[in-house]
Each structure stands twice: as C-alpha cells, then as structure tokens.
Amino acid sequence: MFDPEMTINSGQMFLWEKHDCTWYGIYGNHILKFSTLLSKDMKSSTSLSNKNIEGGTIEYDSYPELKNWERWVFRSDDDLEKILSAFSNDLIIGKAIKKYYGLRLMRQEPCQCLLSFVCASNTSIFMIRRMLNNLSKKFGRKVIFDRKEFYTFPDARSLYKADLGELLSCGVGYRAKAIKSVAKSIALQHLDSEYLLSANYEDAKEELLKIYGIGNKIADCVLLFSLEQLEAFPIDIWISRALRMSYSWLFTNSPKFTQNNSLTERITPGRYKGISETVRKHFGKYSGYAQQYLYYYIRQDANRSW
C-alpha cells in the first residue's frame, strides 16, 4: 500500500516537514497537509474526507484550499499495476518494488521543482533544504496555517528581479546566476509550460536545455516530477554507480562507462545521453518509476543521513 512518508523521504521532495503526526509541504503558493490516523481511532467518525489506506486513514487539508490535491500530487490515477508490470523482466527493480512497495512518484509544482533542482547541484540534501528555506523566507510569502508559520515558494518574477547579492545571502553560492537565469526564463515565459507539456520527451528536454543553468540531470528531474514525462530517467552520481555495478550488461556497447572506477567519476554530457538512451530503451515508457525504485533501493543500502 501507498506509503506517503516513505515517498516524501525518498529524496524527490525537499520542502516537507513533520510535526507530530502531521506532514506539511510547500507546493508553490500552497501549503499541503496530511495526517495519518491509526485505524484504532476510526470509530470517532468525525473525519469525513478520509481515504482508506492499509492500517489506517489519511486526512488531507491545504491552505489556501486546493481541492483533492492528494489525487494530483500522489498520482492516484496512475495505473500502478500496469506500470510496475512493465518491469517484470527486471530482477533488481522487482526486488526494489517488493521491498519498498509503498514508494510512489509525486507531482511537484513545476517552477518550484526546477529551482529546487538548480539548488541541488553539487551539494547535500541538508544544504539544499537550507537554501530553499532561505529563499522562501526572503522572497516567499509568510503564511500562518494551523498556528504555524510557513513561507510559500518564491515566484519566478521576484527571483528574477532580485539582485545577485540578495540571492547570495540565501547561501546559494555560485548557483545564484543559474537561479536568476531560470527564474527569468519562467517569468518572461521563454519557458512555455503548455508547449513543454504537449511536446514529446526529446523535444521538451531540448527546450529545457537551452536555458543557462539547466543541464541533463535537472531537465530530467523536472520532466519526470512536473512535466508528465514518465519516460524521463534522471541520472545522478548514485544512479550512475548503480547502473555500472548492476547493469553493466546493458552497456556492452559503451565499455568506457562500465570500466570507469575513478573516484572523481563525473557524468559528461555525451556519456549522459548514451546512458539515458540505453536505460530508457530497457525500462520503457515508465522509466521514471524504475528510477525512483532503484534510487531509493540503493540510497537505503548506502544508509545516508538525510
């Protein structure tokens, strides 16, 4: 059964936090909220908008109100059985799915998603969250919800108009230039979300790559998490290692990739393209789901602190 907590902690989201039994998450201008209630307390039928999950119920809320956000954000309409069956010929993904069956993809607000992954370059989860929180405090809007203080995610216009010093004060470092560039593209509508959503994977990605500050990895993240491209398969250093270790048989045509044992392993643009094409051919049109299960699987084994 769906496990929202595991999903949030899987590393695809940055701005969610838990207070007692309640999770709060930033979705652009909105604060999303859900609480898990144990089934023992179900007799008190005060909660009307519950959806059953294994062993209990979840209560959803948001501010400002975003009706049925959970269906959109948690992708209730995905035909999971069909998607997962697409990987039935893959033993590793099969094991990952079995072990972490509650894991899902989540939809993210596109602008927030893009800027989040711009901040994510060459740093740790801890630092990413810090940068995003700083940006939100400085450029977002303060919101009181449940007597708690939140900040909405900054809109593109305010980040575009900010000067580099203001961005630097948020601790984003050399990413400031990229943040401004991406914010500009969004604010001036050089990035047309309508086109990106209607285009196929290759065309949408090509469009994203034109922007200063967006490379292969960031483009694939936003394509997968916000632009309805389930084919997108983000390749970071962790996925790259896992592919080399466990999928070397897929890369018999690119021995340079599997033979690379250097500690300063970096994924060059040309290499990224090759790996991407190979894995998408192997995993198919739902490659992004496979990526999530694989990613969580290897990160759990690595026992990272995040």
Add this chain to the structure above:
DNA sequence: CGCCAGGCAACGG
C-alpha cells in the same frame, strides 16, 4: 586544515 557533496558551464585538446 583538506576533502567532499544528488551538476553545471567554460575551456582546451
């Protein structure tokens, strides 16, 4: 102190 962390653009072969 040096090294490193969920990439990127710039630059030289």
Add this chain to the structure above:
DNA sequence: CCGTTGCCTGGC
C-alpha cells in the same frame, strides 16, 4: 566530439 576543471558553502 571528448575530457578536465573551477565553483559557493558548510559539515565532517
């Protein structure tokens, strides 16, 4: 086209 290098910042 390919490979290498520097980069803000703070934790370790």
